Amino acid sequence: MAQTIARGSGRDDQLVDIDQAFQDFMRDYSKKYETDEQYQVAKAAFSQSVREIEELRANGDITHEVGLNEYADVPPEVFDKAFQSATDPQLKENLRSVNATCTITLLLFHGSKKIPSDPQDEIAAPPSVDWEAAGALAPVRKQSTSRNKCGSCYAISATVVLESRFKIQSGIAKVVPFSVQQILDCSGAYGNDGCRKGAPLWSYLYAKDHGIVRASSYPYEAKAGACKESVTKDSNLKCLKYGDIDAFYGVPAANEALMMQAVATGPVAVILYSYAPSFRHYKGGIITAKTCGVSNPNHAVTIVGYNTSSDGTRYWKILNSWGKSWGLKGFAYIERTGNEPGKFQWKLRRGRAHYCSCSYYRESRHM
Structure with missing residues (x-):
């Protein structure tokens, strides 16, 4: 007898045939399992994902779209360990209370101009920014494969920031993808601790x-290994060299206006809480602050823009590292609530975010 599960939101009481749905899922994402045990574990995880999605649709708490992606067959405990490995180096010192916020800590790599830390010195940011549309992003990355589960989100988000700001500040025609694997193996x-944990700042x-070096010189393997110093020390292969990044500065984390100024100069790496099913199964729309979940940040993504929707909702555009099957071909929109009184806000004690200035586009060696 085929296993079924209730499906729908509101008045829709259709039933999903889990057996058929799982076969369709395997076909759509070219899934293969080597043993019957693996098949049964994957099917059970898939069934749980379907239940979570239908519960999200039915309870009315979310305003964004949710649906299946290629990770629907990954058990939550495996997913949590493999995909959520970012850490905030100052979390224990700075974080006292988090009230349902999506973006907790700002880690910003900046260009030649320091962002003012005094609100009186703030310069108005443009009303919208989209670095994907501007052609400043490399192709969407996927941190894990069917064989290797790697918690490299921190390395990917940091690499996106470095390579994108290199493109923006140098004026080169196309983005040169930098090596994520070098950070995994060598830092x-x-x-940082390879596929286990790390931070964009580190x-x-x-x-x-x-x-x-560029990604083609040190390709991504979705697993950590010994540092290939014969590659990393070859000056002819380096996109960035020692001295190309000038300095690091601090910027208040709980200031939407300053973050907008930061994103207006290039992508920004942030650490957010991603365990909530509403994020894991995201398919489109704007994730609101109340559906983000309340816990310590555990996953690094990259803010690549911001805008305001037709109904007046302000949002960040983020780039994830879970491939194109997640979200809007790898991207998502998250509400930006800033530090407005009475709304969901950051509560950081002595909290500082980090960014750095650089002068790293001196010669054609970077091409």
Whole structure:
């Protein structure tokens, strides 16, 4: 007898045939399982994903779209371990209370101009920014494969920031993808731990001291290994060299206007809470603050723009590292609530975000 589960929102009481739905899912995403045990585990996880999606649609709490993606067959405990590995180096010191916010900590790589920290010095940011539309982003990355589950979100978000700001500030015609694998393999001395955990800030510090090569010279493998120093120390392969990143600065984390100014100069890496099913199964629309969940941030993404919807909802545009089957071909919109009184806001004690200035586009060697 085929397994079924209630489906629908509101008055829709259709039933989903899990057996058929799982076969369709396997076909759509070219899924294969080596053993019957793996098949049964994947099917059980898929069934749970279907239930979560239908519950989200039925309870009326969310205003964005949810649906299946290629990770619907991954058990939550496996997904949590493999895809959510970012950490905030100052979290224990700075974080005292988080009230349902999506973007917790700002880690910003900036160009030649320091963003003012005094609100009186704020410069109005443009009403909207979209670095994808501007052609400043490399293709969407996927941090894990069917064989290798790697918590490299921190390295990917940091790499997106570095390579995109290189493109923006240098004026080169196309983005040169930088090596995520180099950060995974070589930045352990700075606090990162391969596929287990890491932080964009530690990745910037490593890149500042050692530079970074292009992705084609040190390809991504979705697993950590020994640092290939024969590649990383070859000056002919480096897109960034020692000294190309000038300095790091601090900027208040709980200031929407300053973050808008930051994003207006290029992509920004942030750490958010991504365990909530409303985020994991996201398919479109704007994720509101009340549906983000309340917990410590655990997943690094990149803010690549912002805008305001036709109904007046202000939002960030983020780039994830879960491939194109997630969200809007790898992107998502998250409500930006800023630090308005009475709304969902950051509550950081002595909280500072980080960005750095650079002068790294000196020669044709970067091409």
